[in-house]
Structure formats: C-alpha cells, structure tokens
Amino acid sequence: MAQWNKNSQSYLTNGTTLFEAVMIADKDGNILNTAGSASNIPIANGGVTGYSHINKFGYRSTLATSGFETIWDGAASNYTYQTVGTATATSDAALSADDTKEVNIQGLDENYNEVSETITIGGGASTAQFSRVFRAIMVSDNNDGNVTITTTGTVAYIQADAAQTLMAVYTIPAGKTGYLLKLHGNVDKNQDAIFRLVSRDFGTTVFNVKGQFGVFANSFDYDYPVPLVFSEKTDIEVRADAGNSMGGGALFDIILVNN
Numbered sequence: 673m674a675q676w677n678k679n680s681q682s683y684l685t686n687g688t689t690l691f692e693a694v695m696i697a698d699k700d701g702n703i704l705n706t707a708g709s710a711s712n713i714p715i716a717n718g719g720v721t722g723y724s725h726i727n728k729f730g731y732r733s734t735l736a737t738s739g740f741e742t743i744w745d746g747a748a749s750n751y752t753y754q755t756v757g758t759a760t761a762t763s764d765a766a767l768s769a770d771d772t773k774e775v776n777i778q779g780l781d782e783n784y785n786e787v788s789e790t791i792t793i794g795g796g797a798s799t800a801q802f803s804r805v806f807r808a809i810m811v812s813d814n815n816d817g818n819v820t821i822t823t824t825g826t827v828a829y830i831q832a833d834a835a836q837t838l839m840a841v842y843t844i845p846a847g848k849t850g851y852l853l854k855l856h857g858n859v860d861k862n863q864d865a866i867f868r869l870v871s872r873d874f875g876t877t878v879f880n881v882k883g884q885f886g887v888f889a890n891s892f893d894y895d896y897p898v899p900l901v902f903s904e905k906t907d908i909e910v911r912a913d914a915g916n917s918m919g920g921g922a923l924f925d926i927i928l929v930n931n
Contacts, residue, residue, distance in 0.1 A: 715927065722930035726850075728806070728908075729923035730840030735859070735914035740868055743857075743910050743922045744839035746829035751841050751909060756782045757823035758797035759789070759805065765817025765832075768794060774812040775830070777821060779805035784846035784905050793819060802827070804843045804907075810835040840910040840922040844902050847931050851899035854925040855883060857910065858891035861918035867892070867910060869924070874905035904931065 715723045730743040742751040759777045763770035771794035781787040782801045789800045790811055805827040808819070814835050821828035821837075828837045844850040857867035869883040882900060885892045902908060910922035 712927070724928045726842060726926050726928060727923065728840055728842045728926070729838065729921065730910065731838040731919065731921035732912070733919045734917055735865060735912045735920045737914050737917060740866075740870075740911040740913045742839075742841060743912055743920065744829070744841055745831050745834070745837060746826060746839070750911070751839070752825060753804070753907065754824040754827050756801050756803045758800070759791060759802050759827070760797045760822050761791055761793045761795075761808075761819055762822070763793050763815060763817040763819045765815070769816040770794070770819060773810065773815065775815075775819060775821070776809045776811050777802065777805055777828070778807040778809070779803070779827075780843055780845055784843070786845045806839065806842050808837045838921070840924065842908045842924075842926065844904050844906045844908070844926075845928070846904050848904055848928045849931055850902040850906070850908075850926045850928055852902065852908075852924055852926050853896055853899050854923075855885075855894045855896070855910070856891065856924070857885060857887065857912065857920065857922040859887055859889065859914065859918055859920040861916070862889040863914060863916045863918050864888045865912050865914040865918075865920055867912045867920075867922060870909050870911055871902060872907040873903065879907070879909070899927070902926075 714720045715725050732743045744751055761775050773793050774790050775793055776788055776790045778788040779802045782803050787800050789798045791798050802823050808821050808828045808830055815830055818832050819830040820826055830837055855869055859865045866886045868881050870879040871882055872879045912920055
C-alpha cells in the first residue's frame with residue numbers, strides 16, 4: 673500500500689521506513705480518530721455522516737408470568753402496533769393538572785421516515801402522521817398523572833412523574849440498517865426470569881427470537897462482538913417471562929447506518 677509521509681509531504685519509495693498502519697474509517701472512507709468503544713463518540717455527537725445511534729430502554733412493574741410479553745410501561749400485555757394516524761395525548765391527573773403541558777412524540781411517519789412533533793396534553797392532534805411511536809418525552813413540565821399517547825390505539829404511556837416513556841420497543845427507519853451492539857436485562861426480586869430479544873421483518877406477522885437469556889435475582893449483559901443486523905422497517909422488542917410476580921427492565925443499543 674502506498675503510504676504518505678507527512679514530514680516529507682511525499683509518498684514513501686524503495687521500501688524505506690516501512691510501518692504498519694491501522695485505521696478506522698466509515699463507509700465513505702472518512703478516518704475516525706479514535707479506537708474501541710471511544711470510536712462511537714463521533715457518532716454520538718453527529719460527526720460521522722450517515723451514522724446515528726439509538727438507546728432504547730424499558731421497564732415493566734409486573735413482568736408476565738404465563739408467557740413472554742413486551743417490556744414496556746403500558747398495558748400488561750404485548751405491545752400492539754397501530755395503523756397510521758395522528759397522535760393525541762391525555763392524562764388521568766386530577767383536576768386536569770397536566771392539561772396544557774407539552775409532550776414530544778418521536779417515531780416514524782407513514783413512509784417509515786423519522787418524525788417527531790411536540791403536542792399539548794388535552795389539546796389537538798398532531799399534524800404529523802405516525803406509523804410507529806417509540807418514545808415520548810415531557811417538554812415543558814413533569815407529568816403529575818399517567819399520560820397516554822394514542823394514534824389508532826394506545827402507542828405509548830408515560831407513568832406519573834416519569835417524564836418519559838419506558839419501552840424496550842423500536843423500529844428501524846426507512847433507508848437505514850440497524851446494528852445492535854448491546855443487550856441488557858434485569859429483575860428486581862430474588863426470582864427467576866427469561867428474556868427474549870425478538871424482531872419482525874417488514875411485511876411479515878411473526879416475531880422471531882434473536883436471543884434468549886435466563887437470570888435469577890440479577891441481570892445479564894451481552895455485547896455483540898459482531899453486531900446483529902436489522903434491515904429497514906424491522907420491529908424490535910425485548911420480552912420477558914418471570915417465574916413469580918416482580919418487575920424488570922431491559923435496554924439495547926443500535927447504531928443506524930444510512931443505506
């Protein structure tokens with residue numbers, strides 16, 4: 673390989689002063705100036721064109737005990753993916769204490785492109801159409817009551833005083849490929865549970881198991897030395913089945929790369 677010497681400002685010739693060069697570059701040949709996990713810092717700060725990151729985390733106060741169900745803070749059942757619709761937000765706070773507060777809805781539009789919009793609790797619907805909602809965050813103030821985000825059905829839920837959803841649910845946006853690097857799960861009692869990472873390809877109805885991990889009174893962490901690859905519009909969840917009544921959580925990290 674021809675090598676450039678910055679001191680002489682010329683290519684090395686005649687095999688002199690040979691050395692081995694190891695570099696990390698993105699898909700367009702841009703050299704990253706870090707290595708190992710630190711090489712993800714330029715992605716986090718938006719410094720690598722075409723790359724981004726999503727961290728998804730969820731918690732369920734009572735894990736399912738008779739089959740695997742989604743880890744999220746909504747209904748005690750599997751997450752239900754709704755059809756395309758505008759989003760509204762309501763709260764069960766006494767005396768409408770949350771009305772007029774703002775919440776930012778994050779998800780995918782009718783074409784599965786990333787979209788977000790801030791709407792008012794107890795107010796009108798969003799102008800954006802949502803095919804998926806994977807996060808909602810209180811903007812102007814904390815929420816006194818439980819906030820429900822609805823499109824054609826319930827798509828997100830913010831517990832009182834949490835100010836953000838807790839849902840281990842995500843869908844890869846259109847035009848991107850997701851590379852899953854990290855998976856974590858935990859329980860909050862001295863009991864056993866089994867966690868599953870599952871995904872569903874676009875246009876299909878079946879969620880396939882991509883990883884299964886058992887725990888007893890503790891947590892598991894798995895770093896994928898070779899990331900799991902998910903194509904655009906793939907739905908991804910973490911589900912759990914517990915031996916006894918208890919709460920538990922899960923998280924995963926995905927690097928998104930433009931196709």
